Amino acid sequence: MTxxxxxxxxxxxxxxxxxxxAIDACGLDAVVVNEGERLVRGGIHRANERRHGLLPALxxxxxxxGWISHxxxxxxxxxxGVPPAEGxxxxxxxxxxxMEDPGHINDVVHVCVDAACQIAGADGVIVNLQxxxxxxxxxxxxxxxxxxxATFTQGNQGRPDFVEADAVAVEGRIIPQQGQPQxxxxxxxxxxxxxxxxxxxxxxxxxxxxxxxxxGAEGVLAELETAALKGRGGAAFPTAVKWxxxxxxxxxxxxxxxxxxxxxxxxxxxxxxxxxxxxxxVEAATIAGFVTGARKGFIYIRGEYPxxxxxxxxxxxxxxxAGFLGERIAGSSLGFELEIRRGAGAYICGEETALFESxxxxxxxxxxxxxxxxxxxxxxxxxxxxxxxxxINALQILEHGGxxxxxxxxxxxxxxxxxxxxxxxxxxxxxxxxxxVTLGEIIELAGGAVGNLRTVLLGGAAxxxxxxxxxxxxxxxxxxxxxxASLGSGVVKLFNDTTNFPAVVARIAEFxxxxxxxxxxxxxxxxxxxxxxxxxxxxxSMNGEREILHDIDLAMKDASICGLGxxxxxxxxxxxxxxxxxx
Amino acid sequence: MTVLEPRSTETLVSLTIDxxxxxxxxxxxxxxxxxAAGVDTPTLCYxxxxxxxxxxxxxxxxxxxxxxxxxxxxxxxxxxxEIKTNSERVRHSRKMVLEFLGSGVDMSQATxxxxxMEEYGADPSRYGPDAERINEPVKIQDDLYxxxxxxCVLCYKCVEACGDDAQLTFAIAVSGxxxxxxxxxxxxxxxxxxxxxxxxxxxxxxxxxxxxxxTEFDLRQAEQWKPEEQTITQTICSxxxxxxxxxxxxxxNTIVKVTSPSDHxxxxxxxxxxxxxxxxxxxxxxxxx
Numbered sequence: 018m019t020x021x022x023x024x025x026x027x028x029x030x031x032x033x034x035x036x037x038x039a040i041d042a043c044g045l046d047a048v049v050v051n052e053g054e055r056l057v058r059g060g061i062h063r064a065n066e067r068r069h070g071l072l073p074a075l076x077x078x079x080x081x082x083g084w085i086s087h088x089x090x091x092x093x094x095x096x097x098g099v100p101p102a103e104g105x106x107x108x109x110x111x112x113x114x115x116m117e118d119p120g121h122i123n124d125v126v127h128v129c130v131d132a133a134c135q136i137a138g139a140d141g142v143i144v145n146l147q148x149x150x151x152x153x154x155x156x157x158x159x160x161x162x163x164x165x166x167a168t169f170t171q172g173n174q175g176r177p178d179f180v181e182a183d184a185v186a187v188e189g190r191i192i193p194q195q196g197q198p199q200x201x202x203x204x205x206x207x208x209x210x211x212x213x214x215x216x217x218x219x220x221x222x223x224x225x226x227x228x229x230x231x232x233g234a235e236g237v238l239a240e241l242e243t244a245a246l247k248g249r250g251g252a253a254f255p256t257a258v259k260w261x262x263x264x265x266x267x268x269x270x271x272x273x274x275x276x277x278x279x280x281x282x283x284x285x286x287x288x289x290x291x292x293x294x295x296x297x298x299v300e301a302a303t304i305a306g307f308v309t310g311a312r313k314g315f316i317y318i319r320g321e322y323p324x325x326x327x328x329x330x331x332x333x334x335x336x337x338x339a340g341f342l343g344e345r346i347a348g349s350s351l352g353f354e355l356e357i358r359r360g361a362g363a364y365i366c367g368e369e370t371a372l373f374e375s376x377x378x379x380x381x382x383x384x385x386x387x388x389x390x391x392x393x394x395x396x397x398x399x400x401x402x403x404x405x406x407x408x409i410n411a412l413q414i415l416e417h418g419g420x421x422x423x424x425x426x427x428x429x430x431x432x433x434x435x436x437x438x439x440x441x442x443x444x445x446x447x448x449x450x451x452x453x454v455t456l457g458e459i460i461e462l463a464g465g466a467v468g469n470l471r472t473v474l475l476g477g478a479a480x481x482x483x484x485x486x487x488x489x490x491x492x493x494x495x496x497x498x499x500x501x502a503s504l505g506s507g508v509v510k511l512f513n514d515t516t517n518f519p520a521v522v523a524r525i526a527e528f529x530x531x532x533x534x535x536x537x538x539x540x541x542x543x544x545x546x547x548x549x550x551x552x553x554x555x556x557x558s559m560n561g562e563r564e565i566l567h568d569i570d571l572a573m574k575d576a577s578i579c580g581l582g583x584x585x586x587x588x589x590x591x592x593x594x595x596x597x598x599x600x
Numbered sequence: 601m602t603v604l605e606p607r608s609t610e611t612l613v614s615l616t617i618d619x620x621x622x623x624x625x626x627x628x629x630x631x632x633x634x635x636a637a638g639v640d641t642p643t644l645c646y647x648x649x650x651x652x653x654x655x656x657x658x659x660x661x662x663x664x665x666x667x668x669x670x671x672x673x674x675x676x677x678x679x680x681x682e683i684k685t686n687s688e689r690v691r692h693s694r695k696m697v698l699e700f701l702g703s704g705v706d707m708s709q710a711t712x713x714x715x716x717m718e719e720y721g722a723d724p725s726r727y728g729p730d731a732e733r734i735n736e737p738v739k740i741q742d743d744l745y746x747x748x749x750x751x752c753v754l755c756y757k758c759v760e761a762c763g764d765d766a767q768l769t770f771a772i773a774v775s776g777x778x779x780x781x782x783x784x785x786x787x788x789x790x791x792x793x794x795x796x797x798x799x800x801x802x803x804x805x806x807x808x809x810x811x812x813x814x815t816e817f818d819l820r821q822a823e824q825w826k827p828e829e830q831t832i833t834q835t836i837c838s839x840x841x842x843x844x845x846x847x848x849x850x851x852x853n854t855i856v857k858v859t860s861p862s863d864h865x866x867x868x869x870x871x872x873x874x875x876x877x878x879x880x881x882x883x884x885x886x887x888x889x
Contacts, residue, residue, distance in 0.1 A: 022771075022795035087787050096660065100763075100795065101786035106773030107872055363777070380774060384652050385674055533773075535781035537657050537753065539693065542700035545779045553728075565726060572696035575669045575689055576657040583668065 021094055023101060025066055026087035032078055033092055035175070039077035043070040043356075048098035064098030068378025069358075071099055075108050076320070076359055083122055083173040084115040099378065110380045110534075112156070112362030113171060113241065113320050118359070123152040124176060127169040127321065129153045131282040131528060132474065133162035133439040134508060142166045152219060157283035157364060158478075159321050159430055162439035162510070163446045171320045178323040191293065193446040193463065201405070201413050201425075201433050203449045206293040211328050214335040217296040223341060225415035226300050226307075230349050232415075234264060234308045241411065243419030245431045249406040250276065250367075251479065251505045251580070253494045256411065259401060262391030263309040266399035272394055273305045273314030273355075273401040275370055277329075280319055280364040281477035282528060283508035286435040287405040289447045291318065291325035294409070295517055296331035299355060301408035304415070306353040309401045314353065317372055319360045330357055364532040368579050369394075369402045371534065382536040383579035406507075426452030430493035434504070440474075441467040450492075453461050457488035468513030472595055476505025478525050479584035481591035500506040503587075518597040519555040522589060526551040529585040540582030543573045547586055551598070559599035566590060615681035629671040630683060630687040631659060631721055638684050642694060642716045645755035646673040647805055649868040650765045653756045657718070658697045662687045669693055695720035703727045704779070705734055706750045709809035710821075725751040732779065738817075741790040744877050745803050746817045749782055751810035758802035759781060771795040772802070800876035804859055804869055826851055837875040842866060844875050855879050 028036070046066050059365055071093065078089040085108040094101045108114045115125075126146055130139050146153050146168075154171075161167035164182050172178050191207030194200055196273055209216035217223075229237050235418045241257035248254045262270055275298060277286040290298060302314045317328050333355050336342045344352045358376055366381040373395045375381035394400020414422045423431045430452035436459050439445045443464025450459055456473060460466060472482045480503050483490070497504050512521065526548040534539045547569050554562045570586035577583055593599045611626040617637035623818065624633045629652070636643045642657035663670045664682035684690060696741060698717045702724030707713050716722075716862045724731075736749040750850035763770045771794045777785040785794035803811045812820075819825040830851045837844040849857045858876050862869030 024789055024793060026787075029740050029775060090786065100770030100773070102771055102773040102784070102795065105786040106775040106784065109775040110777050325602055385671060531778060533778040535776070535778040538697045538700055538753070539657055542704050542756070544698070545732055546700065546703065549727070551733060553730075561726075568692070571689075572693045574699075576660045576693035576697065577668075578654070578657075599836070 021098070021100055023091045023094060024087060027491040028078075028086070028088040028092035029082075031081050031175075032086065032089045035077040035081040036074045036089065036093055036096060038519075039073040040070045040093075043073055045070045045097070048096065051422065065377075067097050068099055068277060069376060070097050071104065071107060071378035072358065072375065075104075075111075076116060076361065079114055080172060080178075081143075081175050084118050084126075085109075085513065086118070090481060097378075107378065107380050108455055110363060111320075111360075114361055119152070121152070122174050125171040125172050126151050127159065127161040127171060127195065128152045129157070129161070129165070129167040129169075131158040131478070131524060132512075133158075133445075134166040135197065135521060136440060136512070136516060136522055137165035139166040142168065147339045156321070156362075157532065158280065158284075160279055160285045160286055160288045160319070161519045162283055162437065165439065165445075178320075179396050180323060183324045189464045192289065193444050194448060200449055202290075202409055202435060203447065205297070206447075209294075210294055211263050211293050212331050212335075212365060214296060214332075214339055214341075217294075221416065222296055223300055225412040226304055226341075226347060229307055230347070230351075231302045234310075237304065237308045237415065237431075238264070240414050240419035244410075244414040244422040245428075246407070246410050246422075247430070247494065249410070249434070249507065250404045251281070251476070251503070253504075256403065256407060259391060259403070259539070260305065260308050262389070263311070263399045263401045266471045268398055270310055270396075271311035272375070272395040272397050272398060272400040273302050273309070273311045273419040274369075274372065274400055275314065275316040275408065276367065276369060276402050276404045277316055277318040277322075277325070278360045278367040278372055279322075279404070279506070280360075280367045281479060281506045281508065283437055283439060283474065283477045283510045283523075284506040285437050286447055286507055287437075288322055288325050289320065289435075290405040290409060291329050295325075295328045296336065297412060298329065298405050299332050299336045299342065301411050302355055303342065303351075303353050303403075303409065304411060305401050305403065307351050309399075311399075311401065312352055312354070314355045315376060315395070316355060316357045317360060317366070317376055318357060319367075320362055326357060326359060333357070347452035363534075364528075365534045365579075365581055368581060371579070372402070373400070380534070383581075385578055422423040425591060427493050427495070429495040434492065434507060436492070436509050438463040438509045438511070440468070441513040441516070442509075442511045443467055453491045455488065456483070456490045456492060456509070460488070460511065462520065466511050468515060469477065469509060471514040471516060472597060473514050473589065474508065474512070476503040478528055478588055479580070480505040480508060481587050482595050483591070484595050503513045518592065522592045522598045523548070523551050523555060525588050525592075529581070533581060533585070537576070537578045537582065539572045539576040540578070540585060543569045543577075544583065544585050547589060551589060554599050557599075563593060563599065566593070613677045613679050615677055615679065615683060617683050618685055624677050626677075626852075628677050630661060630663075630670065630675045630677050630681070631684070633649075633677045634661070634672055634685055639809075640670055642698075643673060644713070644753060644807055645757060647757055647862065647869075649862040649870070650757055650760045653760070656697065656753065658694055658791065660690060660693050661685050664689050691720055693757065697720045699724050699726075701753055703731045703733075705746075705753055705808070709751060710753075710807060712807075718770040720744060735784070736869055739790075740814075740817075742792055743814055744798055745800060745814055746812050747783075748810050748812065751808045752783060753808055753810075754781060754783070755807060757805040757807065761801040761805045761870065762796075766801050766803065766868075767797065767799050769795055769797050769799070771797070798873040800858075800873070801870045801873060803876075804871070815856045817857060819851070830856065837871070839874040839878060844871055846871070846875055848879070854883060 159167040195207040370384035371381040529544040530548040573582040652674035654674040660669035662684040699722035739747040845858040
């Protein structure tokens with residue numbers, strides 16, 4: 018028992034059992050309050066170390082009750098020592114958690130309303146589902162743009178979450194380029210059974226780990242440096258610098274975090290990796306732990322990815338059973354463990370420091386940097402955090418050598434890159450090509466545009482619209498930067514001239530309005546004003562609005578805490594410049 | 601936290617503020633350095649008795665070499681920093697922060713902000729009459745203090761004072777997200793049903809009148825709130841032996857609110873329910889319903 022003040026609401030037996038199971042699965046026992054001690058005096062610090070059980074407990078509660086019941090929060094508060102006001106504050110941060118009793122026990126069907134699904138008829142899907150009596154939630158991008166319009170069903174009364182499209186057997190190729198000999202990052206996709214460790218090993222799996230053991234930490238870092246690998250999440254930070262920073266950081270507790278909270282609208286590459294090549298992430302995370310000295314890792318997967326979660330959990334369990342995780346990995350002296358945590362619907366939690374806050378059981382509000390994650394990451398300890406695409410590039414580098422890897426692509430952008438093609442394109446899906454392929458070439462690889470191409474949203478909602486004059490743009494970090502664009506997370510979303518651009522751009526503005534965490538003033542209010550101005554000027558030429566939008570952009574870029582605010586106006590302003598709106 | 605003259609044993613950090621060299625002790629912030637240079641910096645979520653949350657962004661300054669502006673309240677001063685406090689970029693962001701707040705929040709009682717808005721040329725009206733505002737009704741749930749979240753700038757000060765930084769009660773937290781984020785008890789229960797212990801430290805730190813003494817609220821409603829006529833009498837709280845300094849704010853020979861100096865070594869500005877609200881025995885019949 019704790020000394021927390023609780024309302025009289027009590028959890029049901031079912032809620033308590035679900036919450037207990039989730040907290041037990043995190044390896045957490047009862048909160049300890051010593052005799053004569055108040056939880057909130059001294060005890061709260063120990064309780065804070067246990068708060069990483071909060072998000073799993075909230076998921077468990079929501080799954081059995083269909084909402085975040087007051088009795089459930091009170092019970093979690095007692096189990097974890099989290100003040101109920103804070104538990105409530107954390108739960109209410111997330112899109113997937115209903116805070117009011119819905120009065121029914123339906124599953125909730127999340128229907129994506131972001132650009133690719135918007136132009137593929139998401140509104141019609143919503144009308145049909147509602148006509149059938151389904152409970153529908155309008156959702157931001159679900160990471161399934163290649164099969165728009167997308168849905169995700171959140172289970173109630175203990176029923177599991179699922180994606181209807183996952184249950185449909187795919188005829189023919191799983192990915193458009195399946196089996197092509199030049200593939201590197203995608204070579205196993207569709208060719209191996211993603212639930213079979215034997216298949217993974219037969220197709221070259223765990224060779225990179227053996228090579229890492231042979232090279233030693235410094236040797237691996239030297240290869241990464243030679244390879245000049247840069248992060249694929251959007252910031253393009255050199256991976257070797259990050260890993261070396263964690264290796265050199267003080268403290269005996271370090272962490273590996275796989276940032277699989279893929280939420281940038283238009284992005285589905287990490288979902289593909291997790292669903293179709295999950296062992297690669299386990300192997301690469303283990304290598305990151307070996308190099309940096311971290312002995313434990315978390316994979317933070319966005320909550321709307323149930324299949325990816327299952328496949329990765331299977332990969333972790335199989336790898337552990339075969340001695341590729343746990344103590345004395347593959348006969349070495351290395352010990353490394355991985356645990357999965359699910360997000361609960363918050364774009365901002367893809368920002369690395371917000372992800373740490375979320376994982377630790379706090380609201381997913383980004384931290385001011387510096388200090389950086391290499392020294393103050395998860396639990397304020399040295400942390401290496403990478404997304405799946407970046408991590409599996411490390412496998413390529415170890416298998417083929419940094420020098421060979423650096424020959425692919427351009428000198429400023431080495432290696433191959435994953436591109437997520439969607440929208441008005443003939444064969445939407447995930448494509449791999451060397452950096453330096455032009456925008457036009459990658460579109461041709463996907464069979465060309467459907468209809469008369471008007472613009473491409475490059476890099477995601479945080480990226481920008483580019484015109485057809487940019488089809489000759491080599492897709493590299495340096496060329497995109499030089500021409501005022503960004504590769505972001507590899508989004509290539511096509512729009513032809515039949516598109517209702519005022520609606521598409523208004524939806525992007527609404528996306529940022531919904532996804533701002535609310536912590537800092539420039540972003541919290543700036544994204545609201547931006548959305549209002551875009552709606553107000555829809556379908557007519559802009560007058561004073563353009564100047565105000567630029568003023569908002571500058572303040573959000575200069576004064577916001579994190580990248581969400583810094584990029585929240587980029588797509589809108591590019592749409593105006595291209596004459597998609599306000600012309 | 602008072603800005604101390606660096607002692608000889610402390611490591612010193614030298615930087616420039618608007619071109620003027622300043623030396624502060626290691627660990628002091630850029631805001632401390634600005635003060636040392638005699639530069640006034642607007643702050644909203646910063647308080648000397650609370651951990652900086654750098655959320656309001658009105659104190660941002662330009663740091664040579666940084667891509668973005670930096671919050672002066674939380675950023676530690678570093679050797680060789682070149683800080684600009686009055687550049688076009690700084691003035692623009694400060695203006696926009698004030699303008700945004702003015703466009704969405706009731707700032708009528710945040711008198712200090714009015715002068716900054718004038719100084720930086722903030723014009724909240726340019727977003728038009730339809731710009732969304734917070735629009736929250738006043739919560740009057742007891743006789744001690746009210747919460748008027750229409751005036752809330754989400755500076756986190758009350759949450760910090762209720763939690764880690766002072767009272768360790770954790771009765772309130774931020775809930776919701778984005779523009780819909782609000783300070784709330786669990787399930788929005790009333791204060792008497794929450795963990796609130798009525799220390800009133802949230803009232804003490806609120807910069808905009810969003811959390812307000814009931815006495816002050818009633819007088820304002822009656823248009824009888826006259827701060828210019830008030831006197832402040834310092835005394836020591838008589839309830840226990842801790843020795844908290846109290847400042848009794850008196851209007852028309854009536855106590856209207858109680859504060860404590862944030863630089864006082866005993867209280868750091870924070871009190872308990874007795875010091876904050878336990879003065880009615882002095883004038884038992886006044887202002888009570």
